Amino acid sequence: MRRRYLALRVVSEQHVTERAVMGAVWNAVLELFGEYGASQTNVSFIKYDPQRNYAVVRCSHTALEKVRASIASITEIDGKPAVIHVIGVSGTLKALRKKALT
């Protein structure tokens, strides 16, 4: 199965934990596409760097736009205004590191 890796930058007024970011992404996918749609995205968290507020998420390549739309629809994390920007998308983690995380 082909996959896509997304590099994300979390912008928030307060410190956010990995759990909170994960929860926000999952809630957004569920809210927009329901349980059936969420099951097709195969979203999983690869890593989160709380110092730099970067995260890497993996999803199915056919669901890339769904995941992007869901991430864009996030307006708060833990009840505080926040936004998650997609800063790069790639087919491999190695290429993503070169492209977006350096």
Place this chain on the structure above:
Amino acid sequence: MRKFVDLHLRAPIKDLDQVERMVRKSSELGYRLVGILVPPNITRDQINQLQHICSDAKIDFVTRVDFSPKTARELLQDLRRFRRKFEVISVTCTSKGVARQAAKDRRVDLLHFPATDLRKRFFDHAEAELASKALSSLEIEMTPLLLLTGFSRIRLLSRLRREVAIAERFKVPVTISSGATNEYLIRGPHEYAALTTLFDMSMPSALRAFSENPLAIVERNREKLSPNYIAPGIRVVGRKTGV
């Protein structure tokens, strides 16, 4: 490379720090031109301050005014007074009469409909036919999509799907803008394009709605506002001096 445009930043122009944060965020996310909503009575100094903030952020700036007249006559008066002062004019259509007048008037650039009161979204076949002849563009604001939840968002998505289909059928250009009031509501052009798939807009049309369509409006109006412009297709190319 595509030049992305956000024609609707609702930045509070009295709070220049906030304006600066929003403009910097837009620039960082890849926009090359922003339209900042200004009141019709804005002073030249205030425009210069906005211009200065935008040039610091290496982003092009256009002035935009929104009219929400109650009657078609009021709209005509506003257009007569302000058309030559601002680069982009948008009309929020709150009645069918205003919507029809705005759609057929070539001085109106953007047709805007309230996102929360769906009974006042008058973009139907008749409106689209008038708009396609007058080069007006249908504006879709993305902030309500981010802020609404549940049933209200479902209804808005359903309405937008219908409007986009009508616009495509009648070849009315669609312009997508953020309508953001703070930097947390600004998304990158590709993120907005992904969101537009929720109302069945194709990715190429969505990217056009963020770049070519708004750019065409700005270029057309800048040409019209230039002192060399006479009429469509006619402009002064040189002036004879010393006569």
